Amino acid sequence: MVRVVVVGDAQVGKSSIIKCYISNTFDENLAPVIPIAVLPPDASPERVPLTLVDTSSRDWNMLEEEVRQADVAVVVYAADKPDTLGRVTSHWLPMLQATKESIPVVVAGNKLDLRSGDAHSIESELRNAAAPIMESFSIVETCIDCSAKRMINIPEVMLFATKAVLHPSAPLYDAVRHELKPLCIKALKRIFNQCDGDADGVLSDVELNKFQVSCFGSQLLQNQVYGIKNVLRRNLPDGVTERGITFVGFVYLLTLFIQRGRTETTWEVLRAYGYGLDLRLRRETLPNLGNEHRDQCHQLTDEALVFLETLFLKHDTDKDGSLSPDELQSLFDPTPGIPWDDAKQVTSTDKRGQIDLKGFIAQWVACCYLNPLGCMESLVYLGFRGGKESSVEGAIAVSQRRSVEHLQGTRTRTVFRITLLGVGGVDPFVFARSLLPRNVQEGGSDEQLGKESLSPLVISKVAATTDFHLIVESVSLMNEHDVSKVKDVERDGKGSDCIVIFYPSQVQSSFSLAWDAYAQLSRVNEGSPILFAEVNNKTSEEVDDIAIQSPSETCAQHHLPLPLQLSHDGLFASIPLWSSVVEACLQPHKSSPVLAERKRKVPALTRFLSLTFLPLALHVEATRSDLLLLRPRPRGSAGLL
Numbered sequence: 001m002v003r004v005v006v007v008g009d010a011q012v013g014k015s016s017i018i019k020c021y022i023s024n025t026f027d028e029n030l031a032p033v034i035p036i037a038v039l040p041p042d043a044s045p046e047r048v049p050l051t052l053v054d055t056s057s058r059d060w061n062m063l064e065e066e067v068r069q070a071d072v073a074v075v076v077y078a079a080d081k082p083d084t085l086g087r088v089t090s091h092w093l094p095m096l097q098a099t100k101e102s103i104p105v106v107v108a109g110n111k112l113d114l115r116s117g118d119a120h121s122i123e124s125e126l127r128n129a130a131a132p133i134m135e136s137f138s139i140v141e142t143c144i145d146c147s148a149k150r151m152i153n154i155p156e157v158m159l160f161a162t163k164a165v166l167h168p169s170a171p172l173y174d175a176v177r178h179e180l181k182p183l184c185i186k187a188l189k190r191i192f193n194q195c196d197g198d199a200d201g202v203l204s205d206v207e208l209n210k211f212q213v214s215c216f217g218s219q220l221l222q223n224q225v226y227g228i229k230n231v232l233r234r235n236l237p238d239g240v241t242e243r244g245i246t247f248v249g250f251v252y253l254l255t256l257f258i259q260r261g262r263t264e265t266t267w268e269v270l271r272a273y274g275y276g277l278d279l280r281l282r283r284e285t286l287p288n289l290g291n292e293h294r295d296q297c298h299q300l301t302d303e304a305l306v307f308l309e310t311l312f313l314k315h316d317t318d319k320d321g322s323l324s325p326d327e328l329q330s331l332f333d334p335t336p337g338i339p340w341d342d343a344k345q346v347t348s349t350d351k352r353g354q355i356d357l358k359g360f361i362a363q364w365v366a367c368c369y370l371n372p373l374g375c376m377e378s379l380v381y382l383g384f385r386g387g388k389e390s391s392v393e394g395a396i397a398v399s400q401r402r403s404v405e406h407l408q409g410t411r412t413r414t415v416f417r418i419t420l421l422g423v424g425g426v427d428p429f430v431f432a433r434s435l436l437p438r439n440v441q442e443g444g445s446d447e448q449l450g451k452e453s454l455s456p457l458v459i460s461k462v463a464a465t466t467d468f469h470l471i472v473e474s475v476s477l478m479n480e481h482d483v484s485k486v487k488d489v490e491r492d493g494k495g496s497d498c499i500v501i502f503y504p505s506q507v508q509s510s511f512s513l514a515w516d517a518y519a520q521l522s523r524v525n526e527g528s529p530i531l532f533a534e535v536n537n538k539t540s541e542e543v544d545d546i547a548i549q550s551p552s553e554t555c556a557q558h559h560l561p562l563p564l565q566l567s568h569d570g571l572f573a574s575i576p577l578w579s580s581v582v583e584a585c586l587q588p589h590k591s592s593p594v595l596a597e598r599k600r601k602v603p604a605l606t607r608f609l610s611l612t613f614l615p616l617a618l619h620v621e622a623t624r625s626d627l628l629l630l631r632p633r634p635r636g637s638a639g640l641l
Helices: 014-023 060-069 082-099 119-136 154-166 182-195 205-216 222-235 247-259 263-272 302-315 325-331 357-370 372-381 402-408 428-433 438-442 480-492 510-521 551-557 577-586 593-630
Strands: 002-008 037-039 050-054 072-078 105-110 140-145 298-300 396-398 415-422 456-461 469-476 498-504 530-537 564-568
Touching: 002 014, 002 060, 002 082, 002 154, 014 037, 014 050, 014 072, 014 105, 014 154, 050 154, 060 082, 072 082, 072 154, 082 105, 082 119, 105 119, 105 154, 119 140, 140 154, 154 263, 182 205, 182 247, 182 263, 205 222, 205 263, 222 247, 247 263, 298 302, 298 357, 298 372, 302 325, 302 357, 357 372, 357 415, 357 456, 357 469, 372 396, 415 428, 415 480, 415 577, 428 469, 428 498, 469 480, 469 577, 480 510, 498 510, 498 577, 510 530, 510 551, 530 551, 530 577, 564 577
Parallel strands: 002 050, 002 072, 072 105, 105 140, 415 469, 415 498, 498 530, 530 564
Antiparallel strands: 037 050, 298 396, 456 469
């Protein structure tokens, strides 16, 4: 259903246009405002139901309400009254924008029959009048002259109004610059890449015909292919080569359709490849990820990792092992944008801050973990194909539940979420960055790095010889509110695979703060390991010898691992931290007394169940055998039973 509201000054012919469209007749004696008309789909060339709403320029409240309810507006002026054309730009279009900012508009100059001059001069006047209107108001889809009295262009007015809703030009085309908008070019880039099966940068005749069939259901004849190429040779020599049509030629052809008022053709192409009116892939075109439990995680499959590595190497055109800003932009050209923030200072880069292959893969791993739907969408934009064409079903896998892995001792996840907490003035961010190459550690202040509580800061592979990635988040615990925020994330979010609480060795009483944080978090993190790390800061002169019990004694008493002994000197940390963290993730029962107790109880429970239910099962089976032996023999049957 398309709802069209017709607005304009009094006596410009609003009611006549609607009446003429409905009945194909012109009536001199119409009411000032005619009733709303609802037309069936067969009344429109686009085969959609239409609701046509007439308005009065005097009833302002009703007018605004109708505009808010409408899908499209037709602004009518009288071609024989220049002042009504002036009010289109001074009054009506600003009012429409203020009432409903994004409403598409068709400007119709009625009473064409009263305009003097020949057809050529009238058409020239229309172009001269339309150009500044369309340049000043992006909501205007088209301008057209018509005559209700002479039945000229009345069907076209409503056709353009319908097309403005179903096939709008505004998302595709910049009428001021006379070029496609960036999102449209990105969409066409993805479509071109998918059609370019041999990835040689041109569409051969065979590839062009596959595109034609996928969009329109029929092949081009050879003379049609020849005609298309001739258009390009005349108007855009770079658009065609001996081998086929280039991307710029492909874009030119689809721009031509829009400029000639055939936006439906360009939209038919976009919709065939899954795009909606916002020029993003429609949700229904993407595979369903399913409903995972909060302690499961999404991670990339080997097939997806190979695809991404190949993509990186293809776009590393200078073969220096990293992607420059231009190379990175080229890689993501077919997508709405890069699916992560600036990678510098959060993952592996070269000395210039350009992301290398290790960092590129790490960013994708984090994207999949933190935003699996967005990751899947980006992979589709980039052309990943899994088990079947245009599918990413083979790109993303779901791990087992963390609780099941803890209980069974199995491990399906290759991505671990680590939370670093600092008390007593220790900045855990320093230790997070120690995962990165030394050149990355040296660059940038905390402010430049955009440090925020519980935001992903470092994404890195643990070591070149492992398959594990860490997503490391850090927060300095300044007060009880900070601890509560961490508790909320642990309880309501995916939770952490391991938490590390840092405290300074010089301030012994600060361990009590660390212990308080541990006590609160251990109640909500479902037994995941929590480690303590004692930081020896050589620059600190503060010493506090008051301690009832040493941290090591406290940990031993509660069957916890002894605090890690770390050094902290400026930005760099000499630490055994990450090997301990990975070990805690892989064997959490060794670092968590809760999990150790659960693991200890499992064999005992299994033995109890076997001793309790096995005799009962044997008894039932024996009873069943006795009943079989005592069952009466059917007449005429032979044998024991």
